Amino acid sequence: MAWEEELFGVLDELEQQAEALYDAERAPELADRSRAEYQTVPLVARLMASVDLEVALGVTGVGRVAGRLDRVAATWCVVGGAGRDWVVRLAAIAAVEGASPRAVPEVAWSPVTRLGVGSALRRLADEGERCVAHRLDGGRHDGVVRRVGQDFVELDQGDPPRPVLIALDALAAVRSE
Incomplete structure (x- = not known):
């Protein structure tokens, strides 16, 4: 054997x-x-997997936005921290630090993620809070979101309030005060 x-x-x-x-x-x-x-794999899929993590975003026209990634939609996200929330358009994100190494495929996304940035801005309008709207070119507008059109947001700024219209394509982020 x-x-x-x-x-x-x-x-x-x-x-x-x-x-x-x-x-x-x-x-x-x-x-x-x-x-x-x-x-x-798109950036938004990595961000979807990063919800509830501490991240730092490099945002065009704004700079560094850091905090907890509270919500992600197909074209925007919400970063919260230090008593202020940021609504950031994904098109304005140049860099992300602290993202999950994983990704969430689009088929697993909630139907709510299909809402555009206008939905988040309408919520700010409903709350009537002061905010700062940052444009991609570095310009900024302080005021209160009043209305949101198809491709623009209307802010009342100054005293007495004067409306300013900001094209959504030119918007980088909005910070609540």
């Missing part, structure tokens, strides 16, 4: 070597597949 055990040992060793060679040949293919799959 010793020769049979020796034969099976040699065969096991050959099988392990064959598996190792197969794995070594497949590794680059798997890496390529992984890279190809990852290139389809």
Whole structure:
């Protein structure tokens, strides 16, 4: 029986070597597949997985916005911290620190995530709080959100209040006061 055990040992060793060679040949293919799959992951999917985490966003026209990522929608997010909430358009985000290493696929998103930034701004209008609207070009407007149109937000600023209309495409973020 010793020769049979020796034969099976040699065969096991050959099988392990064959598996190792197969794995070594497949590794680059798997890496390529992984890279190809990852290139389809959008920033919003990473942000969806980062809800309730402390993050820091580099926002065009604003700078660093840090706090807890409270909500993410398809085109905007809410970052809360230090008694102030930020509504940030995803198109204005240049960098994210502290994001989850995971991503949430679009099929798993809540239907509420399909709401546009106008929905968040309408909520600010309902609350009547003072806020600061930051534009992508670095300009800012202090006031109260009054109404939200299809592609703009109306702020009352000054005393007496004067309306200013800000195109949503030019808006980077809005900070509640």
